[in-house]
Amino acid sequence: MYICVCQAVTDGQIAQAVANGAKNLRDLRRDLEVGSACGRCMSSAIKCLRSAKSEARQAGNSVAA
Numbered sequence: 801m802y803i804c805v806c807q808a809v810t811d812g813q814i815a816q817a818v819a820n821g822a823k824n825l826r827d828l829r830r831d832l833e834v835g836s837a838c839g840r841c842m843s844s845a846i847k848c849l850r851s852a853k854s855e856a857r858q859a860g861n862s863v864a865a
């Protein structure tokens with residue numbers, strides 16, 4: 801699903817960026833240019849970032865368990 805239409809960034813790309821170390825919107829903007837045009841995607845990008853970080857933590861916990 802597209803999160804940032806202007807830059808054609810999907811939720812999968814955001815999840816991959818988180819897996820590669822992105823921790824906040826600044827990182828996503830640097831890596832994917834999310835929100836660098838109209839900015840309407842920012843609230844969706846924040847939700848997607850939080851979700852991806854949560855999933856990454858859970859995946860890390862299940863691997864460690």
Ligand code: FES
Binds near residue numbers: 836837838839
């Ligand atoms: S939808 Fe992301 S900058 Fe426009």
